[in-house]
Amino acid sequence: MSSQKNIQFSEEAMATVNKIISRYPEGKHKSALLPILHIAQAEFDGWLSPETMDYVASILKIQPVEVYEVASFYSMYNLKPVGKCLLEVCRTSSCWARGADDVVNYIGKKLNIKPGETSKDGMFSLKTVECLGSCGTAPMMQVGASFHENLTPEKIDTILDNYRADGRRRSYTDMDYKNTL
Amino acid sequence: MGKKLLIHNEHVANIHTLEVYKQHGGYASVEKAIKTMTPEAIVEEVKKSGLRGRGGAGFPTGMKWSFLAKPEGVPRYLVCNADESEPGTFKDRYLMEKIPHALVEGMITSSFALGVHTAYIYIRGEYFYVSRILEKAIEEAYAAGLLGKNILGSDYSLDLYVQVGGGAYICGEETALLESLEGKRGNPRIKPPFPAIAGLYGCPTVVNNVETIAAVVPIVMMGGDEYAKIGIGRSTGTKLISASGHINKPGVYEIELGLPVEEFVYSEEYCGGIWKGKKMKACIPGGSSVPIIPAELLLKTAAGEPRLMTYESLSDGGFATGSMLGSGGFMVYDEDTSIPMNLYTLNRFYHHESCGQCSPCREGTGWMEKVAHRLAEGHGKPSDIDLLWDIQKRIEGNTICPLGDAAAWPVASAIRHFRQEFEALIPKKEVAH
Numbered sequence: 366m367s368s369q370k371n372i373q374f375s376e377e378a379m380a381t382v383n384k385i386i387s388r389y390p391e392g393k394h395k396s397a398l399l400p401i402l403h404i405a406q407a408e409f410d411g412w413l414s415p416e417t418m419d420y421v422a423s424i425l426k427i428q429p430v431e432v433y434e435v436a437s438f439y440s441m442y443n444l445k446p447v448g449k450c451l452l453e454v455c456r457t458s459s460c461w462a463r464g465a466d467d468v469v470n471y472i473g474k475k476l477n478i479k480p481g482e483t484s485k486d487g488m489f490s491l492k493t494v495e496c497l498g499s500c501g502t503a504p505m506m507q508v509g510a511s512f513h514e515n516l517t518p519e520k521i522d523t524i525l526d527n528y529r530a531d532g533r534r535r536s537y538t539d540m541d542y543k544n545t546l
Numbered sequence: 547m548g549k550k551l552l553i554h555n556e557h558v559a560n561i562h563t564l565e566v567y568k569q570h571g572g573y574a575s576v577e578k579a580i581k582t583m584t585p586e587a588i589v590e591e592v593k594k595s596g597l598r599g600r601g602g603a604g605f606p607t608g609m610k611w612s613f614l615a616k617p618e619g620v621p622r623y624l625v626c627n628a629d630e631s632e633p634g635t636f637k638d639r640y641l642m643e644k645i646p647h648a649l650v651e652g653m654i655t656s657s658f659a660l661g662v663h664t665a666y667i668y669i670r671g672e673y674f675y676v677s678r679i680l681e682k683a684i685e686e687a688y689a690a691g692l693l694g695k696n697i698l699g700s701d702y703s704l705d706l707y708v709q710v711g712g713g714a715y716i717c718g719e720e721t722a723l724l725e726s727l728e729g730k731r732g733n734p735r736i737k738p739p740f741p742a743i744a745g746l747y748g749c750p751t752v753v754n755n756v757e758t759i760a761a762v763v764p765i766v767m768m769g770g771d772e773y774a775k776i777g778i779g780r781s782t783g784t785k786l787i788s789a790s791g792h793i794n795k796p797g798v799y800e801i802e803l804g805l806p807v808e809e810f811v812y813s814e815e816y817c818g819g820i821w822k823g824k825k826m827k828a829c830i831p832g833g834s835s836v837p838i839i840p841a842e843l844l845l846k847t848a849a850g851e852p853r854l855m856t857y858e859s860l861s862d863g864g865f866a867t868g869s870m871l872g873s874g875g876f877m878v879y880d881e882d883t884s885i886p887m888n889l890y891t892l893n894r895f896y897h898h899e900s901c902g903q904c905s906p907c908r909e910g911t912g913w914m915e916k917v918a919h920r921l922a923e924g925h926g927k928p929s930d931i932d933l934l935w936d937i938q939k940r941i942e943g944n945t946i947c948p949l950g951d952a953a954a955w956p957v958a959s960a961i962r963h964f965r966q967e968f969e970a971l972i973p974k975k976e977v978a979h
Binding site for chain 2: 388390393395396397398399400402403425431434435438439440441442456457458459461462463495496497498499500501502503507510511512537538540542
């Protein structure tokens, strides 16, 4: 997982990339960088390796450093490998007030990992994040494109069981999202 | 029951589809604007409405629109700020998810008013799934001839795109948002020039919040004067409030500005009172950046007047005894809440989100997080409270963008109103000498 060779978008991903680039005026294609990085992360094992970032730079015909400086600024781009399901638990004010710490502790104990770590089987990584705009349904966590809200220990059990049974890597770009609004 | 203009159809089945949205009167403002009004007339209605930016700053929208430079041969842009990231705020997500066409319609009508032919909705990356919902709505609008070339057979054309961010609170600041939309780090720009003169790609640009854009629809339909009759004084119209924390009924509520705060907190129609039969201790009424105030000062001003949900009433008394309406991110805390620990979560947030451009904010937010943490955990020193106060003072007003102020105000207000609680957490032996 740490060294990646033959980085190349699938035909489908490439079509999406080209569609995104066409949204911006002539010569302003760099605007497509953030959305393309999301696609790259989803396509290439859930993180942005230097090879992946160089590849994105070559597609947009910009300098690799222009990609690195952006990827390192935003919190959603993983610059290191993560588990198939990145469990992002919100812990800012309202989530904290309604038990975010309990959620983090419960998941940590259940999977025997701390925030920033990945379970031995590579299935789950735990991350604490700042406000995700789900304050009215706190506590909550994001997994790929899905928001899991009003969390309880029982709910967390079911959610993790389902992801484990499914076994797929989850990405922000997934079309099959769950949300509880 | 107050008047609702934005989410009155929130419970209609399939209101997210163009078909149902149109059955309930959707896209009438596009029809009315393009077929019967001039762009200038729409700007005039928005001015008359008294609509103020719903993202938090409350700047008059009509005035912002009238600043837009219109040099010949230069494209201009409308960018919708859907980077909703202010802790306690989730109303835009609710609106976009439930009634995506309300935003698309607002974007078309507003773009026509501003003479814009390309518009973007910049949405925070974490709301990726909401971007899918918006894209679907936009696709439907194109197919119905409401977007694209020659809208509704007129000579007006508009392209509308959604852009997802990468996870950064700072991109809610409009110039940082524009940087991000250009594919760069979200570092706020020095103003002037303002986006109205040099915004996206250096071209004249208006950046408006989701709710602001959506409010243009009822304003065009009812007229600015009618809209201005709702609300009180300079707080006109309706406002979406995101209610969260220790209340019985968290959620998004559309209120008429002017509603008494007490009614909002305790009536069954809104928050339904404090959970578990407890008492309210404090509230942050307008998103994490506005001052926290004790329950007594939330419900009544220092002069004893009932506090109302308006820009003016919530800020009555200034920062000494008031707060702000801000984004309408209304966070309520019960009697058992540790104010220092809550402050620590906010300090951590601002430290995490500081873009690092200005040293007072980059360094100061980190210090505040550290000091608030040891205070909240009971390891603080007697000098720490004054130290916190001193740091926030040195950040406030000394940064390029308002994130510095936003990080400072929660600290100042927590100490101002709850100093004793911080003091009580300092180990006794330290206090003795």
